[in-house]
Amino acid sequence: MSITIKDIAEKAGVSITTVSKIINKKDDDISDKTRNKVLKVIDEYNYIPSALATGLVTKKTNTIGLLLPDISNAFFAELARGVEDGANCEGYNVILCNTDDDPEKENQYLSVLKSKHVDGIVFLSTALSNHGEIRELNSKGFPVIVLDRAFDDEDILAVFIDNVMGGYLATKHLTEFGHEAIGCITGPLKPKLAIQRLEGYKKALKEAHIDFNEELIYEGNFKTKSGELGAKKLLKAGATAIFASNDMMAYGVYKAVHDEGLSIPYDISVVGFDDIFLSEILSPPLTSVKQPTYEMGIISAAMLIKKIKNEELKQLRVEYKPTLSVRKSVAFPADKV
Amino acid sequence: MSITIKDIAEKAGVSITTVSKIINKKDDDISDKTRNKVLKVIDEYNYIPSALATGLVTKKTNTIGLLLPDISNAFFAELARGVEDGANCEGYNVILCNTDDDPEKENQYLSVLKSKHVDGIVFLSTALSNHGEIRELNSKGFPVIVLDRAFDDEDILAVFIDNVMGGYLATKHLTEFGHEAIGCITGPLKPKLAIQRLEGYKKALKEAHIDFNEELIYEGNFKTKSGELGAKKLLKAGATAIFASNDMMAYGVYKAVHDEGLSIPYDISVVGFDDIFLSEILSPPLTSVKQPTYEMGIISAAMLIKKIKNEELKQLRVEYKPTLSVRKSVAFPADKV
DNA sequence: TTGTACGCGTTATCAA
């Protein structure tokens, strides 16, 4: 059916070797005449080498796997875009896998990715479990990079941000405005990520000589609904400001505050985390901790590919520093105006 | 390095053929004893067949390509999630390709997808060009499905919504509230999609015996900024309500209205299109035309795979009907209260 | 400068 290297060789009246060399630019020793002849035939018949056959012999597929919880989450989508761009620019393709943070799905995907001989894997998950597989792959020398979280293992490639600093920046912004009753809606407190953001929160409080108050903490799950629930509780607890550990939950805070007939930022100040592009569109625009999301995607693909190609890596783990995108969701507390 | 079918055969003391048959469940003629023996060895050595080698002989890769403009766009991400879920549940993987609507990138991706022998392609684009490649693939019998738009070609698989109806629903909702000066911010009026939504708008006006007024039309580009610009113009033109052809532009309308110190819905009513999750969180929550985005993704993967497997397709083109998510952004016009 | 021949890891045909 489809045209093969053999066909091209025949049509051009040369050997398979010659065609192969020309395709792979290993044609120093081929005469211009032959090369042109072959190139012309290739073009004429619109010949594209089979990556399957090539992969079988070279052990390279120029394909990487991308495991993430859910591409319909704006934050992961942004990361994914970075990964794909980074991969594409090095000539790699990306197989997308939505795991829903389910260890079983992760293992299934890992298995098919192995069978398809991907050259490497970018792994994102918010859950704790299943690090075993990743560790095992890595220890076998299989290229793996963990994105958006730091494994304890120092020998596993990783790209992540300083979450403590993020929580600190958000909370400090609030204390600087004079807030003292600052609520915090955290993510699930098992994985480190949420714990670290909470740590940053505590650090900022301490610096401002504000006592930590358990009543002002609400453990959410990074989803909008839990932000809404958290806000209701924290409002009752007397919070004048809320730090939500991600923007999705901050949206929930907006909803709850509006439902209560209150106003942001005059009745209550809000800071988010992630700085999704939508946050700018809200009214008032949400002040949020910004991660260089897209860039982190790009860099992780680039690092992974370096590892694949056995090129030297300056560092195995790169930590980004978050910044604060200051907008209009924070004001002085009502009682101080 | 990695373990092959040959190794398994040796360890189990049987032939390669036997192992292959067992793996592929074509083992009616294999004794239970041998089967168990082989299965045990496979398990013990954690053997996973190489999809490359298999693909080379079966001509099937169980992989499909997904071409879309930009995964970081929430709407495409939702579609992509559907496509991946639909594919995964049939045992297929998805190669993600961000084209930015650039015909050149589209062609590059198409080319590598061919070389990697994907079994089929899901194609999304908002631009006009480059249908040629898709048509050619389709005419060659290669499985292709177009998502989120209808090609004129009736023989190309397609999944899309009734955009005329969407525009109609949005506008009718506004006329029913008594609005007469209804502005419309359209998308780029070259591709059909935006034209059809505008058609729906016109249809609803006609039904309500309202004359079409060119002054109340603004051609946007589906981005927030153009919604803002459009709103400013339409406000000046005396509109009491605005239909924005997508939610991103509706967000721009919100911004412009707030900047003018006006209120939604009391001073001006707004209806959007797409019903992105964020629209519910805005204040007031945005009334918007809803497409079954995720479902469309699933169904398109399912259809594509049916085509790949040469199974019968009930219909080549499936058109979904949009619905209206009624929320709080529409009220009676101020002069009628 | 070019060609022969083998191997990559499978499936499938046919024979035993």
Next chain:
DNA sequence: TTGATAACGCGTACAA
């Protein structure tokens, strides 16, 4: 009930 063996399409020593 099982096993040899020829493909599949390509890269690459090695030979010419």
